[in-house]
Amino acid sequence: MSVLLAISGMPLEVWQERLSALLPGMSVFVPGEPFDRRAIHYVVAWQHPPRSLNGLPNLAAIFSTGAGVDHLLRDPDLPPVPVYRIIDADLTGRMSEYVVLHCLLHQRGLLRDLQNQRQRRWAPDLLQPAAQSVRVGIMGLGVLGRDAAQKLVNIGFEVAGWSRTPKDIPGIEIFAGDGQLPAFLARTDILVSLLPLTDGTRGLLDKSIFAGLARNGRLGRPVLINAGRGGLQNEADILEALGDGTLGAASLDVFQTEPLPADSPLWNHPAVVVTPHSAAISDLDAITRRIASQINAVQAGETPEGLVNTEEGY
Incomplete structure (x- = not known):
């Protein structure tokens, strides 16, 4: 053999x-x-x-x-x-590390601090929200999503999850199916996508999803983190949502075309973190x-x- x-x-x-x-x-x-x-x-x-x-x-x-x-x-x-x-377990742990890292990055305002550093400007954020006041919503509650959710809860984030079918995860509020998707989005400040790519999820992360996210969160504007699959996201809609304020920032590890083309505006967008499909290497x-x-x-x-x-x- x-x-x-x-x-x-x-x-x-x-x-x-x-x-x-x-x-x-x-x-x-x-x-x-x-x-x-x-x-x-x-x-x-x-x-x-x-x-x-x-x-x-x-x-x-x-x-x-x-x-x-x-x-x-x-x-x-x-x-x-x-x-x-x-x-x-190694792959699962590394994905959770990525999700936790980027939730903290946006909760602690690190993008703003890095921009201030480049401009040599000392501008501490005295109203920085605590993890307990930031609501994370995880789409996809398989092995990766469950582990990331539990680790975010341990840090103090308010975590909910959404999947196609109901799940039972201690300490996590669960939403399931299309009927509960609007309620899940409406309570979410940081949207984390760990969904598989299927016919039903292709292109799911679009302007309608972004428009449904919370408008009353402590981050001001909601954030997208996609470490699932590149085919889940509509990159033109992400850029439009960042431009009109529907989204405040995004961390993207996966893309519709990989490697990400050199002329993609995502590379240089001040509110976007680009990583090279390395979340769970x-x-x-x-x-x-x-x-x-x-x-x-x-x-x-x-x-x-x-x-x-x-x-x-x-």
Whole structure:
């Protein structure tokens, strides 16, 4: 049995070395080197090259190297085999770190302080709001959203969550479904998006969502943090909302086109923090160990954690 690394934008030699050590008895191949396509039983994928998953007659499962699987599900020729995503404590912790960092950044007014620093202006904010007076709303209450919500509560933020279906998270006010979305938005000062990208969520973060956010918050104007998927956001609407005051600021880790084009006005916008899809870049050792354990579980006839419902998209 063999593994194929259908990965773009990552050091394939390192992946090959790590997985070979973790999966003794299996061959691990990368595109471009000779291998018997009939021997491939497992694919490890991220932004896989076009048609790289075709012609694998004995393929048994596909493993995403991250929590997202939209890069796989948008392939019209995706083989009809089980797809697994990463659920890993290291990845989850890093995403929560990002969410907490950016909620604090906006709550503490760091963008303003950095602008003042560049202008050599000493201007302390004597009316800075406390975390307890800032309402965070998290869209997407899977493993990542639940962990981020609980850590924000520990700091003192007033946290609520929204998802397509009802959830039960101690200490978190829950809203669910389209019917409760307006109420969720109306109580939210900082909107955090950790939703998966599906047909139902594509383009969801648009001017209508921004217009529904709280107007009476301690931050003055609401803030958007998107560390989910780039396809969730309408970037023209984000810029328009920042320009007309519907949004006060945004932290964006993901984009409709990646890398973010050099001519995008988001790069230089004074109210925008741009990060290069790095919110939850996990330790390579942790990810390869997790994938190896998933492969070993499938080999043993078990169903490992992370099985994706390809109809739902997550």
